[in-house]
Amino acid sequence: VTGSLPISLQSCQCLAWKPRPVGVWPCPSESQHVVAGYSDGTVRVFSVSRTEMELKMHPHAAALTAVTYSTDGEMILSGGKDGIVAVSSPRTGMTIHVLADHKGSPITVLQCTRKQYHDFGVEGGELWLATSSDRRVSVWASDWLQDKCELLDWLSFPAPAGPEGLDVPPSLAAFCPWEHSVLVYVGFGLQKEALFYSLRKKQVLRKISLPAFATSLSLSPAAPFMAIGFGDRLLRLQPCPAGDPQDYAGHDDTVHLCRFAPSGRRLLTASHSAVLVWELTGA
DSSP, X not given: OOOOOOOOSSOEEEEEEOOOOTTOSSOOGGGOEEEEEETTSOEEEEETTTTEEEEEEOOOSSOEEEEEEOTTSSOEEEEETTSOEEEEOTTTXXXXXXXXTTTTSOEEEEEEEEOOOGGGTOOSXXXXXXXXXXXXXXXXXXXXXXXXEEEEEEEEOOOOOOOTTSOOOOOEEEEOTTXXXXXXXXXXXXXXXXXXXXXXXXXXXXXXXXXSOEEEEEEOSSSSEEEEEETTSOEEEEESSSOOOEEEOOOSSOOOEEEEOTTSSEEEEEOSSOEEEEEOTTO
């Protein structure tokens, strides 16, 4: 541990690194920032180098469940337990958009990607998605400089009635780094599978069967495969679009987090009692 950030009485529910400036490497220490979402509905920006809070905003009335930066780091997207998504500017501290499309269901994922999407008939250079626990995914096109935010697609995935008294697996989605205009979805549903959905064709392109319902998901930015965590301590590396999966059992509990490093050479996974870092040979 190289430093610690200020602790408050509220609990930190989610966090994200600010993306490094395009064309700048290594990233200067003063631009190392983390955004965190808290149980009191606040969004807080911390300087890692100075180990201090630089900004506190309050765009939500409910606890935060997801947070991320836009690809250029100029906007912060946050999602709450009540399904509200807010878009805020860390430069001004103002919230510029409040979206209630997922209202009533906790936001499980927020993700932005830099895309050229002129074929969708909209302007701008960024796509982002929001996923909620009721198995709905919304996909948006945004031009932050022009203050534009347009709904491109709305997905809803069917599922049987959930087991009484038990938590169902989370609904998770991610843009596919190696396949243009495609997103991957996993969650509680009619079948245990990962779905590849084309935003251009507006249909499911293919499905990959899974041994159980996924509890975490990450797609490699460097090679066509994904990491999937499960409730029975299993971690699976799945080649795409097809191939023999590799299964690992290094955890002693549900694998509730998978995250590839930007290089794709390392994978971080977390369970209740352990955080593991995997070195991926040949990645």
